[in-house]
Amino acid sequence: MIFSFAAALNFIAAFFFITGAVSLKEKTQENVEEIADLSKKQFHYVIERTMTEFLSPDGEDLRKEDSTIVAYQNLFDVTYYDLSLSFDMTGKSIDGELTMTAEPLSDTLGLVYLNFYDNMKVNEVKYTRNAVEDKTFETAVDADFKREKDYVIVELKDKPSKGLAFSMKIKYSGTPKTLGFDSFSFKTIYGNPTAYNLSEPNYGPTWWPSKDRPNDKALSTVRLTVPAGFTGVSNGLLSGTTQNTDGTTTFVWMNSYPIATYLVSVVVAKFAHWEDTYTSVDGNKTMPVVYYVYPRDSANARIDWKETPEMIALYAKTFGEYPFINEKYGMAQFGWTSGAMEHQTLTSMGYLLITGDARYEHVVAHELAHHWWGDCVTLENWDNIWLNEGFASYCEALWEEQKRGIQAYFDYMKKQDYGYFSGTVYAPEAFINDYRVYATVYLKGSWVLHMLRGVMGDELFFKTLREYYDRFKYSNANTEQFVTVAEEIYGQPLDWFFDEWVYKGTGRPKYEYSWRFENFQDQPNSGAYTVRLQLKQVQTDYDVYKMPIRVTIITEAGDREFTVFNDTKEQSFLLTVDSKPKEIKLDRDGWILKKVAKGKYEG
Numbered sequence: 005m006i007f008s009f010a011a012a013l014n015f016i017a018a019f020f021f022i023t024g025a026v027s028l029k030e031k032t033q034e035n036v037e038e039i040a041d042l043s044k045k046q047f048h049y050v051i052e053r054t055m056t057e058f059l060s061p062d063g064e065d066l067r068k069e070d071s072t073i074v075a076y077q078n079l080f081d082v083t084y085y086d087l088s089l090s091f092d093m094t095g096k097s098i099d100g101e102l103t104m105t106a107e108p109l110s111d112t113l114g115l116v117y118l119n120f121y122d123n124m125k126v127n128e129v130k131y132t133r134n135a136v137e138d139k140t141f142e143t144a145v146d147a148d149f150k151r152e153k154d155y156v157i158v159e160l161k162d163k164p165s166k167g168l169a170f171s172m173k174i175k176y177s178g179t180p181k182t183l184g185f186d187s188f189s190f191k192t193i194y195g196n197p198t199a200y201n202l203s204e205p206n207y208g209p210t211w212w213p214s215k216d217r218p219n220d221k222a223l224s225t226v227r228l229t230v231p232a233g234f235t236g237v238s239n240g241l242l243s244g245t246t247q248n249t250d251g252t253t254t255f256v257w258m259n260s261y262p263i264a265t266y267l268v269s270v271v272v273a274k275f276a277h278w279e280d281t282y283t284s285v286d287g288n289k290t291m292p293v294v295y296y297v298y299p300r301d302s303a304n305a306r307i308d309w310k311e312t313p314e315m316i317a318l319y320a321k322t323f324g325e326y327p328f329i330n331e332k333y334g335m336a337q338f339g340w341t342s343g344a345m346e347h348q349t350l351t352s353m354g355y356l357l358i359t360g361d362a363r364y365e366h367v368v369a370h371e372l373a374h375h376w377w378g379d380c381v382t383l384e385n386w387d388n389i390w391l392n393e394g395f396a397s398y399c400e401a402l403w404e405e406q407k408r409g410i411q412a413y414f415d416y417m418k419k420q421d422y423g424y425f426s427g428t429v430y431a432p433e434a435f436i437n438d439y440r441v442y443a444t445v446y447l448k449g450s451w452v453l454h455m456l457r458g459v460m461g462d463e464l465f466f467k468t469l470r471e472y473y474d475r476f477k478y479s480n481a482n483t484e485q486f487v488t489v490a491e492e493i494y495g496q497p498l499d500w501f502f503d504e505w506v507y508k509g510t511g512r513p514k515y516e517y518s519w520r521f522e523n524f525q526d527q528p529n530s531g532a533y534t535v536r537l538q539l540k541q542v543q544t545d546y547d548v549y550k551m552p553i554r555v556t557i558i559t560e561a562g563d564r565e566f567t568v569f570n571d572t573k574e575q576s577f578l579l580t581v582d583s584k585p586k587e588i589k590l591d592r593d594g595w596i597l598k599k600v601a602k603g604k605y606e607g
């Protein structure tokens with residue numbers, strides 16, 4: 005997912021212009037200075053308020069996992085979700101029917117806990133299990149269920165046996181709740197009604213029941229019945245469209261790759277639709293790249309999104325083939341203002357991000373990259389969110405590098421340094437809808453990969469990404485597993501690196517350096533010079549940030565490059581150059597998140 009601060013600021017600026025202009029004008033006669041101050045404060049207030057409004061769940065905390073319920077949910081593994089939804093676009097409600105098929109992981113499964121908010125009414129639950137003899141489903145029976153908080157709890161009188169599948173059908177209806185980042189919304193945009201979701205991290209249960217845990221992926225079919233003139237789009241391939249006798253249309257989308265519940269997507273709107281093509285790296289397959297856009301934005305989207313096949317090619321070449329090559333990659337405009345969400349095979353793009361000048365091309369790159377990092381290799385739990393967001397943010401820089409060259413890559417990384425990051429990258433202080441940790445997870449997370457590239461070198465770094473992808477694709481991973489792959493490829497421990505940048509450190513090294521030189525001692529007239537570089541780390545958040553540091557000595561005969569490994573708080577390095585040194589630069593290109601100041605030479 006991405007939330008574009010720039011787009012939000014435009015939105016806020018417009019809001020401020022309307023609400024702020026009147027009060028400011030009245031004040032103009034009084035005191036010009038006071039007004040400057042007032043407008044500044046007011047602007048900050050509006051930003052803060054709007055950020056909080058945009059980025060925080062609406063009055064409801066994120067679900068806290070109850071260990072008893074988690075233990076119950078761990079007793080079964082969902083293999084298939086078949087979800088049918090029909091939309092009342094004027095009444096803003098849905099009728100739903102979910103058939104969930106699962107494998108019991110124990111013989112003691114008597115209660116099935118599914119996450120489902122109580123705004124939705126459960127009308128009926130039917131249950132069936134595989135017969136022991138021939139593994140066919142028995143006749144479905146009504147199952148007892150109760151509603152408790154945000155769960156539907158189904159009681160299984162005939163417990164399924166380990167190794168034999170069971171299935172339940174839940175019929176429900178209601179108006180979905182809009183929580184978090186627009187978990188589910190009915191809106192009218194540019195005069196057209198639309199319905200869409202953004203469930204991350206755990207708001208899927210506001211509109212459909214599931215075992216809503218990112219580490220239980222399943223296959224899925226989504227059937228959307230919508231009024232005449234509307235299109236319903238979702239994950240995977242469109243396997244059929246049916247015109248119903250009541251004038252509605254049913255779109256059936258089948259997803260044949262494992263999907264996490266938070267990535268299941270529905271968008272209903274009146275769409276313009278066109279397609280592009282991607283050819284696989286080995287040249288053997290072509291895949292549709294599909295676009296669904298509000299008609300008035302379609303000309304702009306054709307400009308903004310034209311690089312998409314090229315981007316797929318870049319990431320496929322760099323990490324391994326596009327994971328959902330037998331289906332599609334797509335983007336659908338949706339009613340969220342200024343963000344986007346990497347719904348599997350069908351990214352949702354905020355409607356303000358289509359501008360016709362490719363201003364938000366990095367958002368296109370970001371959401372696409374999530375198809376490797378997040379959708380295919382999915383985080384094991386939300387403590388590992390940087391494995392989604394840090395990786396996708398870093399891929400923006402890789403696209404920049406491909407398109408505009410290596411200097412543009414370094415410049416992009418500099419832009420991703422906000423100067424200050426709050427808390428640790430792993431297990432951040434809050435979820436990413438809290439703007440305080442947005443920068444830490446996304447941007448410092450991106451810097452972690454950039455710095456790892458700096459430590460390992462290009463060959464081993466990209467080999468690590470390819471191996472990590474290959475090992476965990478269509479499955480789940482955690483940070484430790486990524487570290488293990490990196491250490492295997494690097495051939496040396498990297499715990500020091502991940503401790504300081506991901507698990508424990510919350511800041512960055514503050515280097516103070518100084519230097520002197522003298523003629524090479526043994527051969528005063530040899531033309532060689534010895535430079536003594538003194539380096540100190542003066543930050544307080546973390547004792548020593550161990551890092552290899554590139555040192556450039558600018559001499560009369562040109563630049564001379566060195567790499568020193570700094571692993572103590574105060575350290576001296578002796579470096580020999582063949583010409584008179586004039587200046588020293590530490591990490592000139594910007595491989596390290598750092599602050600640098602000149603210190604006093606001691607000695």
Ligand SMILES: [Zn+2]
Nearest residue numbers: 005006393396
């Ligand atoms: Zn993202």
